[in-house]
Amino acid sequence: xxxxxxxxxxxxxxxxxxxxxxxxxxxxxxxxxxxxxxxxxxxxxxxxxxxxxxxxxxxxxxxxxxxxxxxxxxxxxxxxxxxxxxxxxxxxxxxxxxxxxxxxxxxxxxxxxxxxxxxxxxxxxxxxxxxxxxxxxxxxxxxxxxxxxxxxxxxxxxxxxxxxxxxxxxxxxxxxxxxxxxxxxxxxxxxxxxxxxxxxxxxxxxxxxxxxxxxxxxxxxxxxxxxxxxxxxxxxxxxxxxxxxxxxxxxxxxxxxxxxxxxxxxxxxxxxxxxxxxxxxxxxxxxxxxxxxxxxxxxxxxxxxxxxxxxxxx
Amino acid sequence: xxxxxxxxxxxxxxxxxxxxxxxxxxxxxxxxxxxxxxxxxxxxxxxxxxxxxxxxxxxxxxxxxxxxxxxxxxxxxxxxxxxxxxxxxxxxxxxxxxxxxxxxxxxxxxxxxxxxxxxxxxxxxxxxxxxxxxxxxxxxxxxxxxxxxxxxxxxxxxxxxxxxxxxxxxxxxxxxxxxxxxxxxxxxxxxxxxxxxxxxxxxxxxxxxxxxxxxxxxxxxxxxxxxxxxxxxxxxxxxxxxxxxxxxxxxxxxxxxxxxxxxxxxxxxxxxxxxxxxxxxxxxxxxxxxxxxxxxxxxxxxxxxxxxxxxxxxxxxxxxxxxxxxxxxxxxxxxxxxxxxxxxxxxxxxxxxxxxxxxxxxxxxxxxxxxxxxxxxxxxxxxxxxxxxxxxxxxxxxxxxxxxxxxxxxxxxxxxxxxxxxxxxxxxxxxxxx
Numbered sequence: 001x002x003x004x005x006x007x008x009x010x011x012x013x014x015x016x017x018x019x020x021x022x023x024x025x026x027x028x029x030x031x032x033x034x035x036x037x038x039x040x041x042x043x044x045x046x047x048x049x050x051x052x053x054x055x056x057x058x059x060x061x062x063x064x065x066x067x068x069x070x071x072x073x074x075x076x077x078x079x080x081x082x083x084x085x086x087x088x089x090x091x092x093x094x095x096x097x098x099x100x101x102x103x104x105x106x107x108x109x110x111x112x113x114x115x116x117x118x119x120x121x122x123x124x125x126x127x128x129x130x131x132x133x134x135x136x137x138x139x140x141x142x143x144x145x146x147x148x149x150x151x152x153x154x155x156x157x158x159x160x161x162x163x164x165x166x167x168x169x170x171x172x173x174x175x176x177x178x179x180x181x182x183x184x185x186x187x188x189x190x191x192x193x194x195x196x197x198x199x200x201x202x203x204x205x206x207x208x209x210x211x212x213x214x215x216x217x218x219x220x221x222x223x224x225x226x227x228x229x230x231x232x233x234x235x236x237x238x239x240x241x242x243x244x245x246x247x248x249x250x251x252x253x254x255x256x257x258x259x260x261x262x263x264x265x266x267x268x269x270x271x272x273x274x275x276x277x278x279x280x281x282x283x284x285x286x287x288x289x290x291x292x293x294x295x296x297x298x299x300x301x302x303x304x305x306x307x308x309x310x311x312x313x314x
Numbered sequence: 315x316x317x318x319x320x321x322x323x324x325x326x327x328x329x330x331x332x333x334x335x336x337x338x339x340x341x342x343x344x345x346x347x348x349x350x351x352x353x354x355x356x357x358x359x360x361x362x363x364x365x366x367x368x369x370x371x372x373x374x375x376x377x378x379x380x381x382x383x384x385x386x387x388x389x390x391x392x393x394x395x396x397x398x399x400x401x402x403x404x405x406x407x408x409x410x411x412x413x414x415x416x417x418x419x420x421x422x423x424x425x426x427x428x429x430x431x432x433x434x435x436x437x438x439x440x441x442x443x444x445x446x447x448x449x450x451x452x453x454x455x456x457x458x459x460x461x462x463x464x465x466x467x468x469x470x471x472x473x474x475x476x477x478x479x480x481x482x483x484x485x486x487x488x489x490x491x492x493x494x495x496x497x498x499x500x501x502x503x504x505x506x507x508x509x510x511x512x513x514x515x516x517x518x519x520x521x522x523x524x525x526x527x528x529x530x531x532x533x534x535x536x537x538x539x540x541x542x543x544x545x546x547x548x549x550x551x552x553x554x555x556x557x558x559x560x561x562x563x564x565x566x567x568x569x570x571x572x573x574x575x576x577x578x579x580x581x582x583x584x585x586x587x588x589x590x591x592x593x594x595x596x597x598x599x600x601x602x603x604x605x606x607x608x609x610x611x612x613x614x615x616x617x618x619x620x621x622x623x624x625x626x627x628x629x630x631x632x633x634x635x636x637x638x639x640x641x642x643x644x645x646x647x648x649x650x651x652x653x654x655x656x657x658x659x660x661x662x663x664x665x666x667x668x669x670x671x672x673x674x675x676x677x678x679x680x681x682x683x684x685x686x687x688x689x690x691x692x693x694x695x696x697x698x699x700x701x702x703x704x705x706x707x708x709x710x711x712x713x714x715x716x717x718x719x720x721x722x723x724x725x726x727x728x729x730x731x732x733x734x735x736x737x738x739x740x741x742x743x744x745x746x747x748x
Contacts, residue, residue, distance in 0.1 A: 015583040022584065029596045140726035142677060142697075144684050145718040148704045155708060251587065252681065256704070267685055270591050278592070285585050 005298060012290040019286035020070060020279070024063055027278055034079035034273045053079065053275075066279065075280030080272045086280035089265060094284070096171060097254070097261035101246040103177050104185030108246070109239065112189045113232055116196020117223075120204060120231075131193060138190035147183045147256040154179060169258040180257045184250055188242045192235055200231040243292050348734025354727040358720075362538035371517060373536035374692045377500070377527035379417065379492050380519065382710045388518040391490040393497055393511065394418040404455050410472055410482035416491030417463045423456035424472055424482055432475035435459075440467035440485050451475050463488045492516065524699075524713050525706050533694055534716055540606055540695040542724065544679040548613040549671035553621045555614060557664055560622030564629030565652065575626070578619035589616055590678065591687050604693035609679060617675075621667050628660045662739035669732035673725040680721050696721045 035041065035049055050056040053076075054065055069076060075086035119131040154166050167176055203209060204227065212226045251263035262281060269277035380386070394416060404425065413421040422435070435457055438446025446469070450457050459470075465488060472482045492514065497503040502514040521530035563574035590612050597608035632638060632655075641651055682688035683697030691698070696717040703714030 015580060018580045019584055022589075023592065026589075026592050026596050030592075031598060136726060136729065137722075140673070140729060141722045142680050142684070142700070142718065142725075144681070144700060144704065145714070145722070148700075148707050148714055148718075152707055152711065251685065255685065266588065267591070267687075270595060270687075273595075282585065282588055282592075285588060286583070289585060290583065 008294045020283045023282045076276040079274045093262040103181035104246045108185035108188035112192025113196045115193040119197040120200035135190040138186045144252045171259045184253045199234040203231045351727045351730035365535040371529045371532040373532040380523045381527040384522045386519045389490040389516045390513045391492040391516045394491045395494045410484040412486045415486045416489045418491040420459040430474045434475040436471040438469045440469045445471045537694045537696045545676035548610045548675045552614045552617040556618035556621035557625040560626035564626035581619050605690040666736045672728040
């Protein structure tokens with residue numbers, strides 16, 4: 001077990017190094033640099049700025065410097081947002097993305113399991129058909145369209161009510177979270193609904209449900225104690241990859257709902273070729289993803305001892 | 315007390331179950347949803363491939379006089395010269411008189427009632443109550459309205475600006491018009507000066523126009539070309555490359571296999587969307603390019619590992635099968651084994667992977683174009699059209715809904731197609747896949 005964890009962590013570190021290196025050279029291969037702007041800059045000013053950010057050094061040396069700083073956990077200063085440290089940008093804006101992502105995940109899990117259970121209990125009848133159609137629709141409509149339509153609906157609702165029931169965009173209060181989180185979690189919810197339906201169907205046809213029924217257990221107790229608890233487990237184990245997808249996949253939702261999350265800053269940084277912010281956010285996201293995957297792998301072993309962790313990959 | 319006697323019958327072997335004779339045609343009968351999805355997908359491809367031959371409007375032609383219009387038929391439009399009219403002669407009639415009423419300008423004049431020195435003019439949609447928008451205030455006895463006129467019924471109300479007393483009101487519906495300048499720009503008039511016909515024909519816009527006055531139907535077709543081109547060519551390339559690479563790795567094995575799979579592990583670990591954006595910028599676009607090629611190359615670089623792993627696993631399983639050994643023993647060379655014996659066995663799986671990769675690629679393209687990192691103007695795609703459309707969502711929802719519906723229908727069709735194909739190949743493979 002311990003050697004497995006150590007090996008997974010080591011390969012994770014190697015992966016992060018690969019991500020950082022690939023990003024570094026891909027970024028520097030883009031024509032131009034962050035100091036190339038609309039405004040003309042006198043050569044003296046430019047030389048000073050280059051010296052300040054270390055752009056005057058050869059690429060290899062810049063790479064070494066970057067790796068050294070990364071090991072110390074320092075990603076430098078943003079080019080476009082004066083005097084803002086990249087670490088501060090991540091520290092301030094990642095929690096926003098994380099809260100949004102966790103809310104989305106919670107909604108997706110609850111909604112997915114509920115929809116899956118309903119579909120399984122009414123197999124091949126109309127509630128099943130409705131849920132399965134909604135699932136296919138949810139994975140076929142792009143997130144930005146759902147986000148736009150959701151905003152339109154909110155506007156109409158607010159107009160009907162005459163007051164602001166739900167804010168259309170922005171961040172700060174609890175009421176800001178629900179709609180973006182629902183939009184963000186919809187794809188995951190659809191995926192989990194499918195899983196939940198399949199796993200509930202398996203539970204429903206199992207012998208222990210028959211045994212429970214024969215002992216006279218029915219209704220709510222049968223559902224909550226015997227069916228749901230068994231059906232949820234396979235769904236929960238599939239949650240790991242979704243965590244990564246939801247916490248880092250919120251670019252569009254953050255853009256449309258004007259949420260100050262990290263995804264928005266990444267897109268902005270790429271458009272302005274802000275070297276330090278690109279490196280910082282990419283490495284941070286990469287490390288986060290790798291860490292989540294490792295944790296999920298380990299937790300599988302804890303939840304279900306039948307999974308043999310010592311088995312090598314590939 | 316009698317002891318019950320059990321009579322045990324001697325054991326009989328069970329009747330052999332009559333195996334239901336499966337017709338090959340029954341195995342291959344595709345489901346109804348598969349047929350429907352295939353038809354929709356095909357119709358979509360035909361629409362974007364052949365549609366522009368039938369609907370020959372230029373998707374980047376801007377009609378300044380037709381910005382954000384709803385569906386309009388072909389119209390005869392009055393040609394109006396662009397100059398603002400000099401002061402109109404004073405009206406002899408005792409009412410608010412409409413001299414000219416078209417979508418370029420509405421000319422109004424009125425007599426001077428005694429005691430009034432300043433006038434104020436309002437314009438309202440005739441279906442709505444109230445005076446509406448205050449247009450103008452002044453001492454003249456005429457006014458020329460050029461403010462965003464549409465082909466609908468307007469009510470003009472003239473009041474005394476000092477006392478607010480109602481003087482006159484009238485209703486008018488502007489007729490379609492186009493300025494001489496724009497008619498010449500669009501090639502409807504040969505020369506600006508000199509005599510010109512009073513009317514020209516404006517083309518129809520069956521789905522309306524966008525915020526720059528471009529025909530939505532033509533743009534949907536042009537956008538669909540880029541969207542579906544990326545959606546089909548990119549999976550073709552990355553599945554082709556991935557399966558070749560993975561297949562070779564599985565077949566050759568050893569160090570090459572190790573190397574290939576480590577490489578795949580690393581590429582899978584890269585955050586996909588982040589690297590799509592980065593690579594799209596690295597490959598850059600020169601002037602006059604539409605940005606589709608960088609997108610496809612970036613997708614190829616990032617998406618090959620999944621099919622490489624899939625095919626490698628299949629090849630590993632197939633390699634140890636007796637028929638491969640017997641083929642090799644009978645002297646068949648490696649390329650021929652790969653082509654004649656391995657490929658036909660992995661082809662159904664490749665087909666399924668391909669049909670599932672199409673909606674993914676369409677989504678990726680739409681997402682990147684939506685955040686402005688995909689297809690670059692003047693070319694367009696459904697994602698880029700959504701990006702344009704979402705800006706006017708509240709006032710002009712159709713500009714978002716049309717491209718969004720196209721993306722959704724295409725993705726839905728290809729998803730169902732993939733599901734159906736997977737079921738078909740599963741049944742044929744006798745549960746080999748799952």
